[in-house]
Amino acid sequence: MLRTLSRPAVALMDRFLPDPFIFVLILTLVSAAAAIVFEGTGPLQVIEIWGDGFWGLLTFSMQMLLVLVTGFILASSPPVRRALAALAGLAKSPGGAIVLVTVVSLVASWVNWGFGLVVGALFAREVARLVRVDYRLLIAAAYSGFVIWHAGLAGSIPLTIATPGHFTEDRIGIIGTADTIFAGFNLTIVAVLFVVIPLVNWLMVPRPGDSVHVTPEQLDDKLPDSFVPSRPAEHLENSRLLMWLVGVPGLVYLVYYFAVRDGGLNLNIVNYLFLMLGIVLHGTARNLLNALQEAVKGGAGIVIQFPFYAGIMAIMTQSGLAQSMSEWFVSISTATTLPFWTFISAGIVNLFVPSGGGQWAVQAPVMLPAAEALGADVARVAMAVAWGDAWTNLLQPFWALPMLAIAGLKAKDIMGFCLIHLVITGAVVSTLLVVL
Known part of the structure; x- marks a missing residue:
C-alpha cells in the first residue's frame, strides 16, 4: 500500500515542488501578507522588519556551510571511505540498504542533528556504490531519520530549559533532561519511530x-591524483608532518573538552571534530584542499537561502504572527489535548521559523502560561513543541539543503517519500504525546 501511495506522492512533488529557493521566496511573500492582513502591521514596517532581520542567521549559515564542507572532507579521506564501505557492505538487497541507511541516520541524528545530516548523506552515497537501489529513496531514508533530532541528545528546547539562567526559568524553573529527553513518554516515541520509520x-x-539508480562512476568525487612535488612550496603542500603538527593538537583539545571539561556536542564541536579528523586522515594539505574544492560546490543553496529564512523569522516573530497562531491553538485546548495542539501549532510555525531555539522563544511565552492554567504537564508541552519543530522538517527543505548538496539531488527528488513520512510520523507522535 505504501509503495502504491508513494508513487503519486513522488510524481506530485516532482511536478509541483519548486526549487527550495522559489519555496523560500513564496514563504517570504506569504508571511509578509499574513503580517499585514492578520496583525495590522504596515507594509513599510514589514519591509523594515524583514530588512533588519535578513542577516540574523549569518553565524548559523556559516556553521551549516561548514557542516557540509567539513563532513565531506572527513568522509572523502581514505580511512573513512574504507570504514563506510565496510559498513555499507552489510546491505545485500535494496530493502536491506534502505533499512540500514535509515537506522544509521536515526542513531546519528539522535546523537547530534548536524552529525546526523552529514553522516546519513555520506553513508547513503557509499551504500549506493555497492547496492543497486532507488537513489531518491535512499537519500530520503537518510533524511527521514532526522525527524527525531529534537528528542535526542542535542535537542535545543530540552537542553535550554535544563540550563540555569534560561529565559523562562522564573516561570518553570529548571526542568532536567530526565523529564524531557529521557522521560518515559519521549523514549517510547523515539523507540516506536526507530521501528516505524525504517x-x-x-x-x-x-x-x-x-526505480532511479546511480552508477558508482556518478558518485565519484573526481579528486585529482597525488603527484610528486618538485618545488619547495609543493613539498609543504604534501607534508604530512605539517598537517599532523596542527591536527594532532586539535584532537588533543577534543579529548580535553570531553574528558576534563565534560563538554557536550554542539554544532561548533561537530565541525571542529570533522575538520581536525579530516586534517589528520587526509595527511597532506593538497589532499585536503582537493576535497574542499569538491565540497564547496554544493553549498550555494545554503549561502543564498538562509538569509531569506532569517527575514521570514523576523517577520513572524516581530509582527506577532507566530504568537497569534500559537494563542489560537491554545484557545481550543484542554489539559489533555494541549500537547496535541502544541505539536500541530509547532509544526506549522516551523514552516516559517525553521529553528528550534527561535521557535521556543516565540512559543514558550504562549504555551507555558497555558500549560499552567490548564494544569498540563509543562515538560510534555515543551517536548510537544520540540517534536512539532522536527516533524515538519519532512516538508520544509531548509534542513535538507546540506544533505541534498552532498547527495547531488534536488528537494523534489526526495520530498514525495518524505510526504508519506510526514503523515505517518505526525499521526504516531501526536497520538503518543496524548496517550502515554
Whole structure:
C-alpha cells in the first residue's frame, strides 16, 4: 500500500515542488501578507522588519556551510571511505540498504542533528556504490531519520530549559533532561519511530521498473591524483608532518573538552571534530584542499537561502504572527489535548521559523502560561513543541539543503517519500504525546 501511495506522492512533488529557493521566496511573500492582513502591521514596517532581520542567521549559515564542507572532507579521506564501505557492505538487497541507511541516520541524528545530516548523506552515497537501489529513496531514508533530532541528545528546547539562567526559568524553573529527553513518554516515541520509520522506508521501495539508480562512476568525487612535488612550496603542500603538527593538537583539545571539561556536542564541536579528523586522515594539505574544492560546490543553496529564512523569522516573530497562531491553538485546548495542539501549532510555525531555539522563544511565552492554567504537564508541552519543530522538517527543505548538496539531488527528488513520512510520523507522535 505504501509503495502504491508513494508513487503519486513522488510524481506530485516532482511536478509541483519548486526549487527550495522559489519555496523560500513564496514563504517570504506569504508571511509578509499574513503580517499585514492578520496583525495590522504596515507594509513599510514589514519591509523594515524583514530588512533588519535578513542577516540574523549569518553565524548559523556559516556553521551549516561548514557542516557540509567539513563532513565531506572527513568522509572523502581514505580511512573513512574504507570504514563506510565496510559498513555499507552489510546491505545485500535494496530493502536491506534502505533499512540500514535509515537506522544509521536515526542513531546519528539522535546523537547530534548536524552529525546526523552529514553522516546519513555520506553513508547513503557509499551504500549506493555497492547496492543497486532507488537513489531518491535512499537519500530520503537518510533524511527521514532526522525527524527525531529534537528528542535526542542535542535537542535545543530540552537542553535550554535544563540550563540555569534560561529565559523562562522564573516561570518553570529548571526542568532536567530526565523529564524531557529521557522521560518515559519521549523514549517510547523515539523507540516506536526507530521501528516505524525504517519499516515505512522498506515498504516504499519501488519496483525495479520505477526505480532511479546511480552508477558508482556518478558518485565519484573526481579528486585529482597525488603527484610528486618538485618545488619547495609543493613539498609543504604534501607534508604530512605539517598537517599532523596542527591536527594532532586539535584532537588533543577534543579529548580535553570531553574528558576534563565534560563538554557536550554542539554544532561548533561537530565541525571542529570533522575538520581536525579530516586534517589528520587526509595527511597532506593538497589532499585536503582537493576535497574542499569538491565540497564547496554544493553549498550555494545554503549561502543564498538562509538569509531569506532569517527575514521570514523576523517577520513572524516581530509582527506577532507566530504568537497569534500559537494563542489560537491554545484557545481550543484542554489539559489533555494541549500537547496535541502544541505539536500541530509547532509544526506549522516551523514552516516559517525553521529553528528550534527561535521557535521556543516565540512559543514558550504562549504555551507555558497555558500549560499552567490548564494544569498540563509543562515538560510534555515543551517536548510537544520540540517534536512539532522536527516533524515538519519532512516538508520544509531548509534542513535538507546540506544533505541534498552532498547527495547531488534536488528537494523534489526526495520530498514525495518524505510526504508519506510526514503523515505517518505526525499521526504516531501526536497520538503518543496524548496517550502515554
